[in-house]
Amino acid sequence: MPELPEVETTRRGIAPRLTGARIARVIVRDRRLRWPVPTELEDRLTGARIAAVDRRAKYLLIRTGVENRTGTAIVHLGMSGHLRFVAPGTPPGAHDHVDVEIDAGPVLRFNDPRRFGCWLWTDDDPLEHPLLARLGPEPLDPAFSGDYLHAASRGRRIAIKPHLMNAAIVVGVGNIYASESLFRAGIHPLRAAGRISARRMSVLTAAVGEVLTEAIRYGGTTLRDFYDGDGRPGYFRNELKVYDRAGQPCVTCHRPIRQVTIGQRSTFYCPTCQT
DNA sequence: ACTGGATCCTGACTGC
């Protein structure tokens, strides 16, 4: 479900109402997420004050406490997870696995049908957590440059598309935006990562940045079930040039967009414009 | 060290 723009849209939606709030109660209805939800989560969150809601890659970091009593809930939405606010007392529906109740405010409710998401806890620096410690640069950070990507791709025979989706190379680029970025850069998704020039890599890193920035501006992409903290869909779907457009005309050359499977993931591209 | 494949899980959709 969510790639970086959707997670960032979620973060921007929930952060204002959570930051500074005190957590009154946490309810975990199903601990069977990607990894079991630790009971430590409720113990540490209850009564704590939220200091910030940050994002690293596709992880949301709900930071609590002050000085020597700090900690962080590490939340991932997986393929099908959502966070949204509901009025206190709203009865939980199917797959509503976690509630975070704040004083005198709405309830933050986590819904995740496929349970690929996670809610974990750490008392330490979350960036040092095993899940986050070895992540690549943020795609909107200047560190994600053409030179960096070129260097990180030397000797790699893997296709550029799954390479872009590898979080050790760059984070936040999922299946939709990998296809969209490659279209924008004019690079064929099956081209070997190690055989793309530094010049083209700099076009590609710029394309990734533009696509993600634009998608955030549109509130993300809603294909079927993404909604922000207030239940609004993302409108970037209308801006997609290749994703989910198999057989439809390329916006540039008008020849049909092609769909192939690369690394078990659907991939869309224009065979004329992308080489 | 890389790479490709299987895997976790539920729901929506397609075709018979």
Added chain:
DNA sequence: TGCAGTCAGGATCCAG
């Protein structure tokens, strides 16, 4: 209407 098969926005783990 029912049922089987396929696919889905992620990412880890494992074998070769």
